Amino acid sequence: MAILPIRLFGDPVLRQQTKPVESVGDELCELIVDMVETMHNAEGIGLAAPQVGRQEQLFVVDVSPLLDEIPEDLRGDLPEQPMVLINPEIMWESEEEEEFEEGCLSIPDIREPVVRPESVRLTYQDETMKEHTLTVGGILARVIQHEYDHLEGVLFTDHISSFRRSILKRKLTGISQGKVEATYPVQPCN
Ligand code: NI
Numbered sequence: 001m002a003i004l005p006i007r008l009f010g011d012p013v014l015r016q017q018t019k020p021v022e023s024v025g026d027e028l029c030e031l032i033v034d035m036v037e038t039m040h041n042a043e044g045i046g047l048a049a050p051q052v053g054r055q056e057q058l059f060v061v062d063v064s065p066l067l068d069e070i071p072e073d074l075r076g077d078l079p080e081q082p083m084v085l086i087n088p089e090i091m092w093e094s095e096e097e098e099e100f101e102e103g104c105l106s107i108p109d110i111r112e113p114v115v116r117p118e119s120v121r122l123t124y125q126d127e128t129m130k131e132h133t134l135t136v137g138g139i140l141a142r143v144i145q146h147e148y149d150h151l152e153g154v155l156f157t158d159h160i161s162s163f164r165r166s167i168l169k170r171k172l173t174g175i176s177q178g179k180v181e182a183t184y185p186v187q188p189c190n
Contacts, residue, residue: 004038004052005187009107010176012189014050015153018057021086024127028056032127035060036082042184044105046143048150051106053187058086059147063140078140079132088124088148092135093117100142102156107175108182110168114159116145 007013021028031054039047039060048059062082096118103111119137122144126132136144146156157165157172165172174180178188 001037002034003041003185004034005185006038006042006047006051006105006182007053008175008178008180008186008188009104009155009157009172010189011053011106011187013053013055014106014150014155016050016055017153018049018055018151021056021058021125024086024129029127031056032058032060032084036062036084038184039082039105042105042182045139046147047105048147050150050153056086057088057151058084059088059150060084061140061143061147063143066139079134084127085122085124085144085147086126086129088122088144088151090120090122090145090148091133092121094119094137098142102142102146104146104156105182105184107155107157107172108180108186110157110171110175112156112160112164112168114146114156116142116159120145122148 035047035052045063046059046061049056060082064081094117097115098118099113099115101111102114120141121135123133
């Protein structure tokens with residue numbers, strides 16, 4: 001097991017398209033274990049492969065630290081955490097939208113409200129390549145959409161207004177230059 005350095009805003013790997021996973025061998029199994037450990041070490045609730053410099057279509061999620069904030073009627077549907085989502089595909093999103101303040105381990109110290117569909121339905125495979133269909137709302141839907149974006153090279157700062165982005169420009173440029181203090185290992189791009 002190993003804690004992997006997290007790539008920061010400005011790193012081209014965060015903007016690349018990812019590739020579908022065909023099978024989970026020893027190496028990928030180890031990556032998944034490392035990603036869960038890396039996420040927990042950074043006190044994150046989600047981590048996508050590009051954030052550790054990889055191009056596989058996979059991310060890990062663990063919303064259990066936020067369980068108190070999940071309405072009780074949604075908790076029953078909550079799959080066991082942490083979750084590994086491989087080759088996810090969002091099939092449906094609710095018309096109802098919600099605003100929620102997001103952050104990202106690749107963009108330390110910045111939090112901004114982002115509007116997204118309240119619920120989504122998706123298919124994915126777990127670490128044994130078993131197929132799942134999941135309809136989910138609330139915080140888990142939020143985290144899944146944020147991580148899903150990572151697999152398409154999209155960051156939450158792409159969803160905020162250009163006005164807000166211009167306010168954050170100096171801070172974002174600083175992060176891309178490695179001028180950032182994070183409580184977890186990061187790998188600035190050169
Ligand atoms: Ni993120």
